[in-house]
Amino acid sequence: MNTKLCATALLVVGVGLAACDTPPQNDGLNGTLWLQSSVENKANALATYRLGTMMLDAALADKSWTAAPNEQKGDFSGKPPAIILDVDETVLDNSVYQSWVVTKNTHYSSKTWGPFVNDIRSRPIPGSLDFIKTAVAKGIKIFYVTNRKAPLEAATRKNLAVFGYPIDTSEDTVLTKGEKKAWKSSKKSPRRAHVAKNYRVLMVFGDNFGDFVDGYKGSLAERHALYQKHDAMWGTKWFMLANPSYGSWESSAFGNAWGKPLAVRRQMKLDALDAWKPK
Ligand SMILES: [Mg+2]
Secondary structure, three states, X not given: OOHHHHHHHHHHHOOOHHHHHOOOOOOOHHHHHHHHHOHHHHHHHHHHHHHHHHHHHHHHHOOOOOOOOOOOXXXXXXXXXXXXXXXXXXXXXXXXXXXXXXXXXXXXXXXXXXXXXXXXXXXXXXXXXHHHHHHHHOOOEEEEEEEEEHHHHHHHHHHHHHOOOOOOOOOOOEEEEOOOHHHOOOOOHHHHHHHHHHOEEXXXXXXXXXXOOOHHHOOHHHHHHHHHHOHHHEOOOEEEOOOOOOOHHHHHOOOOOOOOOHHHHHHHHHHHOOOOOOO
């Protein structure tokens, strides 16, 4: 209940003060506030893309360089270069949708996500447009690999075009979930493999572990092990944008058990914290 409603309710039916003093508790508040309004986020995203820009020439020059170690097969040294980017919270900022979720104290749903995407309200992530334009100017093909579903591809292309994001039209370079039979899964390795078949993948950009590896739904310990296994990739070939608003990092804490009641999932997240125990 917001303050205005509380004041009205107090006057009309004498609702208890305690209920009105506390705004709705939504776990997305701080993360979304940070994502949408903080210069800390902007500076972090900008720095990530600038680091990517700095690595471009080395990636182009080293023909043994690949950012798809699990998908790039055979001799790829002579293949033309490509870069794979996720879309949501990597290239496009959907924080107005997340803010709607938080202020309505609701949750993500495909029923509201579709209309949001079709409203073309997503904004550029700082640094992403300059980076992509620089890469294209160096002859690198850009692939957008997104878990937006196939029916949302047209709106996604439209939103990217609004801000002038280059979209190569010599082939499909916006690879959505379910667009092909083999791409039904949220796991992106079949789409990375599709790109790696004809291109040398120089870099991957994402905001979710799943943008890089398929094991993102593992336990927190399994994710950590997989992260460490790919230690050499981060900041050279793999670039992670921060997303404290949503992601597999959250659901892993409650075993991806979205069917459990909210209170149970929240308790599991609390239990996942490594908290100081004062003596
Ligand atoms: Mg994303």
